[in-house]
Amino acid sequence: MCGIVGYIGVKPVKKILIDGLRELEYRGYDSAGIAVLQEGHFSLFKAVGKLVNLEEKAQNYESTGFSVGIGHTRWATHGKPTELNAHPHLGQNSYVVHNGIIENYQELKTMLTAQGIQFLSQTDTEVIVHLFEYQLKTAATPFEAFQQTLSQLHGAYAILLVNADAEGTIFFAKHGSPMIIGRNRENETLFGSSDAALIGKCHEVIYLEDGHYGYASADSVALFDENNNPVVLRYTPLSENKLSAQKEGFRFFMEKEIYEQSRVLADTLLGRLRDESIYFEELDNNLFEGINEIKLCACGTSYHAALVASYLFERHSKIRVSVEIASEFRYREPFLTADTLFIVISQSGETADTLESLKMAKRSGLKTMVICNVDNSSMVRLADASILTRAGIEKGVASTKAFATQVCVLWMLSLFLGGARKTLATEEIKRQIHLLRALPSTVNVENVLHEQLRRLSKRYLHGHGFFFIGRDVFYPLALEGALKLKEISYLHAEGYPSGEMKHGPIALADPELFTIALLPQHMLYDKTKSNIEELSARDSTICSISPLDFDKADDHIRTHLHEDYMLEFFEMMVVLQLLSMEIAIRLGNDVDMPRNLAKSVTVE
Structure with a gap:
């Protein structure tokens, strides 16, 4: 949630900040703002809504010469999306941007208010800048005041703070929310929530760890750990192949990403399919020694991929599997045993609840793995092993190609483990590899299909809601289809196992209830058909996919x-994605930036 950028240098600062925010807008688009410090003077611009509104506000502003700037695009957590609640937040002589949640902000706000400090916003972030300036009254230096401020904050945060008394400097801190420092060959320093904001502007970056904080100036960066010890700067080359995603003629990024699933699945498979086995260069076979159970943990769409995987691991690997919703798991007292492999799944590798669940597993001594799309993300750096999905940048908030590549990787992993455990015959592994090779062509979007779904979508704009139903792996696909429709159309939809209809939900059946029925030929066809007929007999409107x-x-x-x-699963996945998108477009919605949502959920 939320995206932050920072810049220290001599180039036109407004363009650098806004270009960076544009790459991060998928993380939140309730409001946006920038603050620039130049020659002791602050310039501030904030706007509600999408980034284009901020660009209009700042269209007449230009800077020349050396300056320091910070920017933010917001997904609202505390306080409504208003200009006052937009970042950067100001004190008397300082500005701050923040991604995360300050859990003890109310306690700090009460203390500061008692000191006569007035608050303008409803946000938790404003506490940071006022607390900093309160500490500055007695601290020897602005950096000491920043250290004292951090020591009083509880929660998750990535912070950039600028103070007029320390002109030319950005103070920064990371705890639980992503933060990257970049530098270019002109010795300029930049900050971003993701490397997407830095591509084309930096040639190397530092991926900060939790507890890291410090300050950056025009020609240097000072970095410290949570124990206040200096940290040696270790820059990583910034790959140039993560080019900024463009729509390339498609109406929306979501549409483009549905169409490019054929290509990205080919990338996911590349180098991992042998004639008679699955090969993961990233994995050490020792990881699976002594493992008798797999626990999968994720949120949202990634949770649905985990549910699919649970069927495949049990079927192919003959191993106990459980699936956990990360936001619930982290607050339970789970019984964890050393013979469990703990696998987390996250597109970004920064999902807050999933990351905390991974830390729990590490503290419990479990072997850990992450299925992720972003190298150098927090989860990739923390887990014992990682498999990258190679989906490329996904700009649409409603996940499509990330889900496809997650399921593909998990399918391969179930075969890999089945081979290692000798629970799959060589001939069956060869057959499954043959199926995997057919995936890219299976998800290729045909114009005739897309046109049919575009026409069909107008019949499903109004009604009581939707049932998405399926059995076996098609049940989590039904959940994912319902989630896609909810996310971008704002219509009520629920996914159910087909066999559960008679246990309560069928009471809702009538002509205004739309049932999207997944009816594969090769998985419990007759059973599912019977369940659909029960709904049809009660006048539910049926749209079958078969x-x-x-x-x-x-x-x-x-x-x-x-x-x-x-293969039926993956083709039906594409159908559900396109149908949801076309319904949302007919309703006039922005499918790339649906209301109330953000791409990377880095807060609880």
């Missing part, structure tokens, strides 16, 4: 005949 005709359907989306249910 390679076989179904005469009880009001609408039918015909998929291709495939030799295995997993």
Whole structure:
């Protein structure tokens, strides 16, 4: 949630900050703002809504010469999306931007208010700048005041703070929220919540660890750990192949990302398929020694990928599997045993609840693995092993290609483990590899299908809501389809196992309840068909997705005949993504930036 940027240098600061925020806007778009310190004078611009509104506010501002700037794009946590609540927040002589949640802000605010300090916003962030200036009254230096401020903050944060008495300096801190420092060949220093904001501006970066803090000036960076010990700067080259995603003629990034699933799945498979085995260069076979259980942990779409994986691990690897929602798991008192492999799944590698769950597993002595799309993310650096999904930058808030690549990696991992545990015959592994090789063509979007879904979408704009139903791996796919529709259309939708309809939900069935039924040929077809017929008999409007005709359907989306249910899974996944997108577009929604959501959930 939220994206922050910072810059110290002589280039036009407004362009650098806004360009960086544009790459981070997917992290939050309730409001945005920038603050620039130049020759002892602050310039501040803030606007509610998307970044274009900030650009209009600041269109007449230009800077020349050396300056320091910070910027922020907000996903609201404390306080409504208003200009007063937008970052940067100001004190008497300082500005701050912050990503995260200060859990003890109310206690600190009460203390500061008692000292006569007035607050302008409803946010937790404003506490930081006022606390800093309160400490500055007695501290020997601004940096000492910053250290004292950090010692009183509880919660998650990535902070950039600028003070007029320390012109030319940005104070920074990371605890629980991502922060990256970059530098370029002109010895300029930049900051970002993600390296996407720094590509093209920096040639090397430092990925800060939790507890890191310090200050940066025009020609140096001072970095300290949570025990106040100096940290040696270790820069990593910034890869140039993570180019800024462009729409390339598509109406939305989401549409582009659905269409490019064929290519990214080919990338996911690249180098990992042998004739008779799955090969992960990243994995050491010792990781699986003594492992008798797998625990998968994730949130949102990644949780649905984990549910799919639970079926595949049990089926292929013959191993006990449990799946946890990270936001629940981290506050339980789970019984964890040393023979458990703890696998977390996250597109960004920064999801707050999942990251904390990973830390719990590490503290408990479990072997850990992360399935992730972002190298050098917090989870990748923390886990014992990692497998990158290679999905590329995903700008649409509603995940599409990240889900596809997660399921693909987990499918391969179930075969890898099945081979290692000798629970799959070589011939079956070869058959599964043959199926995996067919994935890129399976998810290729055909114009005829897309046009059918575009026309069909107008029939599903109004009603009581939606049921998405399926069995086996198609149940978590139903959950994912319902989530996609909810996220971008704002229509109520629920995913259910087909067999659960008669246990309560069927009471809602009537012509204004739309049922999206996943009816694969190769997975419990007759059982699922019977469940759908029960809904049809009660006048629910049925939209079936199947390679076989179904005469009880009001609408039918015909998929291709495939030799295995997993290929049916991936084609139906594309159908659900496109249908949800077309419904949302007809309703006039911005599918890339749905209301109340953000791409990377780095707060609880």
